[in-house]
Every structure is written in structure tokens, then in C-alpha cells.
Amino acid sequence: MRHLLSTQDLGRADAVRILDTAAQMAATQSREIKKLPTLRGRTVVNLFYEDSTRTRISFETAAKRLSADVINFSAKGSSVSKGESLKDTALTLQAMGADAVVVRHQASGAPHLLAHAGWLDAAVVNAGDGMHQHPTQALLDAYTLRRHLSGTGLTAPGASGPDDAAARGAGLDGRHVAIVGDVLHSRVARSNVHLLHTLGAHVTLVAPPTLLPVGVQTWPCEVSYDLDATLAGDTANGGPDAVMMLRVQRERMSGSGAGGGAFFPNPLEYSRKYGLDARRLGLLAEHAIVMHPGPMNRGLEISAQAADSPRAVIVEQVANGVAVRMAVLYLLLAGSDETDVAPASAAQPVPAVERVPAS
């Protein structure tokens, strides 16, 4: 793995490996000393062209917990506002010796360009590009789902807690995840559909037709317009094991005013048809969990009762985000690249002298 740009590029083995590594990283985060020396001397640049507090802090925390040096770059107040291009910024970062660039950009495809244009040698991590992908968010969602849903026993609310050891190496086979809300503007939904499918889960997208993108029928998922029917288990897959509520991205809806622009008549109607409230919470199976990538519009797509209920794992998702991003940075930065391998006579891959490398 050289870059992390999209969950579509991830095979099942890679995805499971990231989740397993994240589980080990999470275990280190319960210690008194959370910092590891693993990436000492490496430099991670957080290149944020779009505002984001949660993701940037999460990446920054992850890099610092691994002892990497972190440089935060936000387009606001930088030379970008004077007109510097992405290419020139990339060349600057290259000259400064960045080992990894975590990039968030309002344009879909900007991380791909950065990774493949030849401006940079660094590993590129997509931290959200336009309406395209947000792979680490999908990975942290999958990690959260796996903790609660994989293994032999499903975790009921109030049970002793998820069994991380049982989840090791597992996917999400046979689980059913409903992703509800503003799919059209959501890179989280796009990333999740592909990753969850790769991991073996069934995904049902639930949204008003206006908030579904063109071509959604080609995605590896089902589509429903009726939240109550999906929650009640009317589909072939039965009721969902997890419900992922999406934020209604009104800042991306033009001509909005107070409502949803041309996408839905008014917030109240959206909330009645697609909001997760206490009644709909009651339709869920005993073990099912409620997720939200944040930030939440309480009262719009999710009610306060649902957001604060014991089956909501929204705060845990944030904590898991640090572990998943540590895992991604470790896997991208810790090992040598194939291109870095020195001539055979100088430094051969170590003979497996003492122990067979765990693979």
C-alpha cells in the first residue's frame, strides 16, 4: 500500500489488515503512556483546503501518538489565498521533506492528482475530497461495526463490551448496514458502501430520491426510499444490524434558505420521513447500533434521544478514528517502499533468522 485514496482500491485482505492493526493501536491507547516511538523522524503534513476540526485533530493526534512530526497547513491564511496552485504547494512540501501528506480538498480527485502527478514522493492519504471519498472515515466506521457485530456474540447494549480478540481477522460477513440520509453529497456514504461491501456486509441506502446520486444503481448496495420499512426488516436482508445516519449537508445545497433547497420541501418533512427518532429506535433489533459521522444536526436527521441512547456509538467512532488513522499512517510510513530497497548486496531483506515473519 503506497497511498490511501479510495476504499474502492482496498482489497479485503488490506482492509482487514488495517482494521487488525487499528485494534492493536487502540490497545496502546488505553495505556498510561500513549505515545509510541514508531514514526520518529517522519514528517506528516496535514494539508487542509477545507475546514475540518474533527478530522484534522484526529490525524494530528494519530501522527503525534506515533511520534511523527506534524505540520498543519490550512488553506485559509496561507499562500493558497494568494493564488498558489496545488502543484506549487506540493513541490514546496516535497522540498521540505514531507513523508506523508494528509489532504482534504473540496475538489473530488485532488488527492489522486497529488499522489500520481509526480510532484511528491510522499504517501498521500485522502482525508475527504469533495463529494468523492473519505476512506479513513469508512475504515473507522467499519472498525466500529466490527467491534460490535463480528465474532460469535453480538454486543447488546449494556453487555460487558465488544470482544476485540474475537474480531481479529474477521470481516462483516452477513451483516446488514443501513446508511440513511443525504447520500448525494456524502463522501462518507460512497466510501462506506464500497468498503462494507468488500468486507462482506449488505448495505441499504435509504434516502429521498432527490438525495441519491445518478448511477447509484451501479453501486454494490440496495436502495430504499422508506426508512420505516428498512428498519422493520422488510427487505430480503432483514432488519439492519447498524444504522448509519448521514448529516444533511445544507451548505452544499444551493438556493437553500431555511430548508433543503430543491432537495426536500422543508426540514420538518425530512425529519419525519428520514430522521431517526425514539420511535424508529424502537424498531431496531436488540443488538443494533446507531452511528453518525458527525457533526450531527440534532433534530434534523437524528433526534437527541437517538443520539444519546446507549446504542449510539457516535463518541466511540471518534476515539476509533485515532486508532484507525494511526494504523493507516503506520502501514504507509513504517515499512520500506519497494522502491527504497537497496541493492541486494548491501541490505537484503532480512533472512528470517529468528522467527518466521508473521504474515
Added chain:
Amino acid sequence: MSSGAAVPTPPVPTPEVGTVVLTAADISRALTRIAHEIVERNKGAHDLVLLGIPTRGVPLATRLAERLAAIEGSPADGAPDPHAIVGELDVTMYRDDLHRHPTRTIGATRLPASGIDGKVVVLVDDVLYSGRTIRAALDAISDLGRPRAVQLAALVDRGHRELPIRPDFVGKNLPTSTSERVSVRLAEIDGASAAGDASADAVVIRPAPSPTGAAEDGEGGA
């Protein structure tokens, strides 16, 4: 086929697998002796924690703990519960050679419930070579707590140390060339042998397969 075995021990030459230098019985005897030495050095088995370094240090630590419990008698006499004093210490994230090799998979670190503060920690590994794994383990331990003392038990010491690290308990000193490989096989990890023996335990030495010779590479693995 392989003329000239490197070590003049009673050789059991098997061309594909190399020369067996320790059999299952030898390994068993060495572990028993190490267990007695640990008890003697520490005047009993109180406050002991055995931390195995994955992969093969972990079953070795478990076997040592069982022997310690057997030596010390019943729990009423103060003998340790063999399962309560064994832990697992993954050192991957503390290695200084991560950037020189393909990315390693991170293993689990699992400490005994009593923790390691104030305890005597015995690190257990299968082969001691450059000493770099142990250096990483010492760093890892210092992030986990503050033991009273740290000791080191290795089943095989093959020499070629690159750091001032010395084992306290050694199963067998095995002088090797850097071009040779030492493999430890344990039934818990490697399963029963293909020959149908009850146990797959063995320490095997064989020449490195690379024709160019990996003699320059002295710091891998351990």
C-alpha cells in the same frame, strides 16, 4: 548433499531442514534448567512476571511458567499461578529497523492482570542474536510500567551481539556464522511435525539459502 555441517554436534542431517541441534527432549531439559535458575536467582518465584516476545517467546514463557509452578509446589505454598504470571510483549512498534524492511504486522501486547510495576520481569525469547529485539523490548517495558528488575531468558544464544545486552538465562550457546540461520520450531506454533512425532519441537541450523551470502546483514530479526 550439504557437505560440512557448520556445528560439530551429533548431526541429524536432513537436507531440506538443516541440522537439528536441539531435539524436543533437549529443549525440555533446557527449559527445566532455566526455570530452576530463575527460582535460584530470584530466591523463589514471588513477584515474577514472564513476558514472552512473539511469536515463539510466548509459548516458551508459558512452558517456563508451568515449570516454575511445578518447582514451587502448590499455590498454598506461594507458588505462582502459571497463567497469571505470563504475558506477551509485542515490540514491533519499538524497533529501530522498521524503515528498512517491509511493513511488519503488529502483534498483541498482553500483560498479566497484576501489571509489571515493582515486579521482576523475565523477558523470554527463542533466539538471541543482535540484541535489537531486546533493546526494543526494554523500551516497550518502560512505557508499560516500572519493573523492579528485568532479566532475559533465551532458548538459544547465537552470538553476534550489536548492543551491550547479555542474557541471564540461556538454554544453549550456539556459535554460528552470520550466514547461517537458526530456526526454532515449537509445537504450539508450528504444529506437530510431518514425520508424525508427537511434538514438533526442534532447533535447526542451516545455511542461508542466498548464494550471494547474507553475511553483511547482521542486524535482522532479533
